[in-house]
Amino acid sequence: MAKVSIGLRGWRFDESEVFTDEGEFRALDEVPEDARTRLIRLTYLQSKPCDACYLVHGEGEKKRCNPAKVVYGEPMEEVLLCPDHEVDFFYWYREAGGSDYRGEETFRDEFHEWFAAGGRAPDDYEGPDHVDTDPNELPTPPDPAELNRRLNEGQEGKRKRIDFKKGEITYEDWNDEDQNRLDLGQDYPTE
Structure with missing residues (x-):
């Protein structure tokens, strides 16, 4: 099993744990917890x-x-x-x-x-x-917006939220009313 650094050199990931056979990032739910935490944290640390x-x-x-x-x-x-x-x-x-x-x-x-x-x-x-x-x-690693999009694809009723500073995923209730309150023209923080 090959190891690879992502974004920054140092932390090493098993390629098969984070990438599909096509070389795309796996859905976060498919990535083991330790690797998922590091991958999310890298998104914050890269800059x-x-x-x-x-x-x-x-x-x-x-x-x-x-x-x-x-x-x-x-x-x-x-x-x-x-x-x-x-x-x-x-x-x-x-x-x-x-x-x-x-x-x-x-x-x-x-x-x-x-x-x-x-x-x-x-x-x-x-x-x-x-x-x-x-x-x-x-x-x-995917940017924060892409990670959030992938994480919430097909989610009904509960929305997953990524805390990029802590590398944690939490859940919050989400419905059509909440979505309608978002101003899609607004720049929202990603960190």
Whole structure:
């Protein structure tokens, strides 16, 4: 069974769990819970900056941050990184005790504290050796509107709602009256 990263490098998915034989994304109801949570969370994370760049530049200079290309950790405690800072993360994880926090709720916070305190990989430290066949060709998860559309196809009476920040699916009562109240010309938030 082949593994593939989607959207950001790092989290690996069994291709057969998330893609059909035709190469399309499976319906979310068909994807195992852990993979579904990560896939939904990736939809939210793709547009975020590198955590390390953000710690360096701050909110006021967010535009100077590199976009995240890599994700490590568990959903909601993940660390987002650009290729320039991935080596710092690996040094922290492998050499500076970061692996002690694997799977812990403090994983992201511990890396942030280490990095903010000046933690960096030595210049001669070699980071991960990735085998990317074509790193620019990672499949992109469906956008939030498409995920919602697919999730609610054929639903009667109850509507599924995706919380992209938490990676969770909830249910709410939905009827024709509710649908008529929507202003289809309005831009609604997707996050």
